[in-house]
Amino acid sequence: MAQVDIVVRQGDDAVVADSTESRFQLASVSKQFTAAAALLLVEEGTLLLEDPLSRWIDGCPEQWRDITLHHLLSHTSGLGHWEDYPMIDLGQWVEPSELLKTFHSVPLQFPPGAGWRYSSPAYVLVAQIVQRSADTPYRAFLADRIFDRLGLTQTFAGMPTARPNLALGHDADDQPLPTWELDVVGMGAGDVWSTANDMLTWLDALQGGRLLSEPYRTLMLTERARTGKGPAESGYGYGVFLGELNNRRWWHHSGHNAGYKTFVGHIPELDRRFVVLSNTEATTPSILEPLLT
Incomplete structure (x- = not known):
């Protein structure tokens, strides 16, 4: 059955609370967890933001030589998004090595650091780096x-x-729609399932520094690259869009997998947090309008 779970809180008060125990695919909201996982390893010294991708991923083509972990996390690597890889079936499991070969075969959109292009494949690579550097399966690390x-x-x-x-x-x-593949193709890019209430806890923990200490929390939640988009999403941190909403700073992210649409955000000045999880393609951005005013 199609449903939409919504939770909005300001301070300790629930502004809107219409949620169940249902677990939804978070789609690209999953990238917040991917970025946080990488930063945990940076914090402990296992990874460096300046690490070249080739330190952790074998067989990288020459044009990838200058791609760093920072570039992957901030969408400035030059890698494209799924539409730039039409040969990949998002619903079909493949060997990780074969997926890498496909990524290698597509030219970069621009030299690393020379532009901004939203890229789910970049976050698949971040998840692979986390997995290899921690010597732990990615889902177990999370x-x-x-x-x-x-x-x-x-x-x-x-x-x-x-x-x-x-x-x-x-x-x-x-x-009903068949799910996308989440263990290899979607790993790190759209693979997390959660509930509205768990995601509210997540927003509070991230903003409040319960997971990442400084300066890593601030690195994640402040602008690392300009997106060229409008004021509401003018910048990208690590796993979050940043900008202004009604003249107030906020950070947020949306997601869309087949059959799922999601949105989470936080306005620190108001201590206002909102989570929208949907398992229907019928959900449109208009559902957000009354939540953001």
Whole structure:
């Protein structure tokens, strides 16, 4: 059944609270967890933001020589988005090595650091770097270092197998849709499942420094690159868009996997947090308007 779960809070007060225990695919909102995972490893010295991609990924083409972890996290690597890789079936599992070969085969959009282009493949590579540098499966790293630590008891990453309380994706006519592949192709880019209440806890933990200490929290939540977009999303940090909403600074991210549309955001000045999780393609951006005023 198609549904939309919404939670909005200002301070300790619920402005809107219409949520269930259903777990939704977060789609690209998952990139916040990917960025946080990488920064945890930077904080402990396992990774450097200046690390070249080739330190962790074998067989990189010459044009990738100057790509760093920072470039991947800030969408300034020159890698394209899914539409630039039409040979990839987002619903089909592939060997990780074959996925890398496909990424290698597509020319960069621009030299690393010379522009901004939103890129889910870049975040797949960040997840692979986390996995290799930590010598731990990516989904297990997230569970141990982030979900369990913050008490996100209904949150997990990857294909769901037989987990309960899943809000399965639907098209705009309320017909079920097959899920995208989340263990390889979507790893790090759109692989996390969660509930509205867990995501509210996540927003509070990220803003409040419960996960990342300084300066890494600030690195994530302040502008690392200009996007060339409008004022509401004029900059990108690591895993978050930044800009101004009604003359107030905010950070946020949206997501869209087949059958799922999501949005989370935080306005620090108002201590206002909002989470929208939907498992239907019928959901449109207009649902956000009354939540943001």
